[in-house]
Amino acid sequence: ETGVTQSPTHLIKTRGQQVTLRCSSQSGHNTVSWYQQALGQGPQFIFQYYREEENGRGNFPPRFSGLQFPNYSSELNVNALELDDSALYLCASRFSGGQTEAFFGQGTRLTVV
Amino acid sequence: DQQVKQNSPSLSVQEGRISILNCDYTNSMFDYFLWYKKYPAEGPTFLISISSIKDKNEDGRFTVFLNKSAKHLSLHIVPSQPGDSAVYFCAASGNQFYFGTGTSLTVIP
Numbered sequence: 001e002t003g004v005t006q007s008p009t010h011l012i013k014t015r016g017q018q019v020t021l022r023c024s025s026q027s028g029h030n031t032v033s034w035y036q037q038a039l040g041q042g043p044q045f046i047f048q049y050y051r052e053e054e055n056g057r058g059n060f061p062p063r064f065s066g067l068q069f070p071n072y073s074s075e076l077n078v079n080a081l082e083l084d085d086s087a088l089y090l091c092a093s094r095f096s097g098g099q100t101e102a103f104f105g106q107g108t109r110l111t112v113v
Numbered sequence: 114d115q116q117v118k119q120n121s122p123s124l125s126v127q128e129g130r131i132s133i134l135n136c137d138y139t140n141s142m143f144d145y146f147l148w149y150k151k152y153p154a155e156g157p158t159f160l161i162s163i164s165s166i167k168d169k170n171e172d173g174r175f176t177v178f179l180n181k182s183a184k185h186l187s188l189h190i191v192p193s194q195p196g197d198s199a200v201y202f203c204a205a206s207g208n209q210f211y212f213g214t215g216t217s218l219t220v221i222p
């Protein structure tokens with residue numbers, strides 16, 4: 001059984017650029033969520049995908065978008081990067097149905113300069 | 114609007130003693146609560162959870178207590194070990210997970 005893996009681990013982008021972060025879900029999990037963790041804060045929910053459809057979204061602007069693929073892997077895309085987008089981006093997967101924990105990847109540290 | 118709050122940013126405990134981490138929430142609709150541990154440069158690791166139909170759940174050295182009337186939960190670690198030093202996040206499950214801001218635990222040898 002493989003865990004949740006994210007790529008890349010670190011990334012530096014310039015303000016205004018676009019970025020794509022990737023996540024491979026844990027085997028057997030059909031739901032993936034993305035979180036943004038700023039320094040000194042807890043993870044903030046960006047959005048969630050279940051069976052390739054977005055089924056929940058936090059308080060993030062439309063320039064944050066995502067995809068989930070048939071193999072349950074996922075992408076987070078951020079357009080028009082701003083300095084405040086600098087954060088740790090976490091992907092979490094779980095099996096939807098009942099009360100289940102989510103398993104997190106190691107995160108992607110994004111720095112916008 | 115922070116629906117889950119951890120009011121203690123840090124906690125220091127002697128090895129072998131009890132660590133108590135606290136968490137408060139505002140939404141009475143939350144029905145599932147979790148604790149995660151996070152080391153630097155790693156993602157959060159699931160530790161223990163509790164359903165709202167219970168008031169206690171125990172797993173080895175870790176026990177989570179839930180007081181629904183007070184909208185409060187706590188994590189007890191007994192005995193505390195130096196390897197427990199990490200940031201601990203509580204989370205509440207609605208249609209998404211809501212996380213607190215974390216408590217940094219330092220266990221002093």
